[in-house]
Amino acid sequence: MAIDETPSSIFAPWPDRLRHSAIILLAAGLALTVLVALGELPLVAAAAAFALIVAAALVPWRLHDAAASRDDVRTEDPVEAAAVNAIVAGMPDPAVLLDRAGRVIHLNAAASQLAPALRKNELAQFALRSPEIITALREAIATTQPRRATYLDQVPIDRWMELVITPVPVPTRFGGADKCMLMTFHDLTPLRRVEEMRADFVANASHELRTPLAALSGFIDTLQGPARDDPKARERFLGIMQAQARRMARLIDDLLSLSRVELSAHVRPDTLVDLVPIIRQVVDGLEALASERQVEIDVDLPEPPVTIAGDREELLRLFENLIENALKYGASGGRVVVSLTTFAPAKAGGAGEGAPEYRVLVRDFGPGIAPEHLPRLTERFYRVDVGDSRAQGGTGLGLSLVKHILARHRGRLLIESVPKSGATFTACFPQLRPPTTT
Numbered sequence: 001m002a003i004d005e006t007p008s009s010i011f012a013p014w015p016d017r018l019r020h021s022a023i024i025l026l027a028a029g030l031a032l033t034v035l036v037a038l039g040e041l042p043l044v045a046a047a048a049a050f051a052l053i054v055a056a057a058l059v060p061w062r063l064h065d066a067a068a069s070r071d072d073v074r075t076e077d078p079v080e081a082a083a084v085n086a087i088v089a090g091m092p093d094p095a096v097l098l099d100r101a102g103r104v105i106h107l108n109a110a111a112s113q114l115a116p117a118l119r120k121n122e123l124a125q126f127a128l129r130s131p132e133i134i135t136a137l138r139e140a141i142a143t144t145q146p147r148r149a150t151y152l153d154q155v156p157i158d159r160w161m162e163l164v165i166t167p168v169p170v171p172t173r174f175g176g177a178d179k180c181m182l183m184t185f186h187d188l189t190p191l192r193r194v195e196e197m198r199a200d201f202v203a204n205a206s207h208e209l210r211t212p213l214a215a216l217s218g219f220i221d222t223l224q225g226p227a228r229d230d231p232k233a234r235e236r237f238l239g240i241m242q243a244q245a246r247r248m249a250r251l252i253d254d255l256l257s258l259s260r261v262e263l264s265a266h267v268r269p270d271t272l273v274d275l276v277p278i279i280r281q282v283v284d285g286l287e288a289l290a291s292e293r294q295v296e297i298d299v300d301l302p303e304p305p306v307t308i309a310g311d312r313e314e315l316l317r318l319f320e321n322l323i324e325n326a327l328k329y330g331a332s333g334g335r336v337v338v339s340l341t342t343f344a345p346a347k348a349g350g351a352g353e354g355a356p357e358y359r360v361l362v363r364d365f366g367p368g369i370a371p372e373h374l375p376r377l378t379e380r381f382y383r384v385d386v387g388d389s390r391a392q393g394g395t396g397l398g399l400s401l402v403k404h405i406l407a408r409h410r411g412r413l414l415i416e417s418v419p420k421s422g423a424t425f426t427a428c429f430p431q432l433r434p435p436t437t438t
């Protein structure tokens with residue numbers, strides 16, 4: 001059962017402080033009136049006494065009120081509350097304004113999303129339980145100097161955050177300024193990822209170069225030592241050394257092409273090129289490899305021109321990689337189909353699925369690729385079977401290069417495969433917009 005704690009006197013609706021003062025004044029007034037009526041106290045003395053009692057009852061009330069407002073300011077309502085709130089809310093990164101004790105005054109939506117435990121008027125130390133943050137907060141409060149802390153947030157995914165705590169004077173309602181702490185969070189995850197990728201890339205490239213280099217130096221030792229006077233062994237070893245040297249050259253070539261394309265990734269090619277002769281040139285160049293692998297190349301191209309804004313050399317490289325892969329990895333199918341189609345969506349929109357495209361399909365009928373590998377094929381040095389790729393003279397960089405070239409052309413790569421039935425790699429290019437007639 002609910003208990004009604006409301007006092008039932010005539011003062012009930014009055015605030016506590018006012019109620020107490022009113023009772024004191026009423027009692028004093030009654031006592032003085034009785035004394036004056038009995039002739040025990042002159043009226044003037046009674047009036048003076050009453051004035052003193054009124055002052056005594058009201059002054060502490062005023063003091064209490066002032067202290068309470070200062071407390072309000074510190075905990076939740078700094079003077080320029082609306083302005084401060086708007087600034088914190090408008091910050092693009094997660095931001096929290098704290099008072100001197102570390103209590104949250106304001107926080108923006110990004111901060112609540114990042115740390116849902118952070119709540120207004122509650123201590124940030126309780127919400128952010130990282131010892132590093134607590135130390136930084138304590139130091140910033142003690143020294144009034146900015147402090148930084150980095151920490152790893154692992155739920156729901158790994159995120160590296162940097163937190164900066166900056167002491168800021170916030171103007172108060174009574175003039176002057178209250179020392180507050182502005183805590184901002186910066187997501188370092190993308191930078192860390194790039195750093196990890198760079199380190200992985202250097203490790204992979206060094207490893208790929210070291211393997212043929214070790215083979216070369218081993219054969220040089222053998223030729224200088226045990227095989228010095230063995231012309232047959234010399235011939236064989238020189239052949240292997242030549243293949244290894246070519247492999248290194250190919251790797252360096254691919255690495256340089258990749259870095260060139262990456263450097264110019266933001267500059268879209270502006271030369272008009274016809275896709276049809278470029279594809280034909282690549283197919284002609286790979287006829288020797290096709291007959292060596294006993295694969296027939298079927299070409300199904302429309303009448304030229306099929307014009308896009310493109311870089312001829314890069315496009316040659318792109319089709320060479322796709323068709324060579326089909327000949328190398330899909331040779332067992334005995335057939336490779338290279339075709340060019342026009343893709344016109346029902347509703348033409350911006351880039352991607354909804355925009356008109358030219359699509360160059362390279363289809364083979366080999367073993368295909370298991371679905372778990374598909375999303376990773378365009379990563380640098382990713383290979384389904386490293387041994388197979390090396391045996392085919394692969395570097396693991398071909399599809400990565402293809403992806404970057406397509407990105408520069410504002411296109412995209414689609415990969416489909418049914419294991420045991422082959423694979424289809426589709427290079428999609430946005431069609432040129434027809435000139436607008438005015």
Ligand code: ADP
Nearest residue numbers: 325326329383384385389394395396397398399
């Ligand atoms: P690589 O130099 O090894 O050929 P790529 O980046 O061109 O490097 O290809 C990455 C991997 O993708 C290859 O090692 C191979 O395992 C797989 N792959 C590429 N094309 C095909 C294909 N047509 N059929 C089956 N697997 C393929």
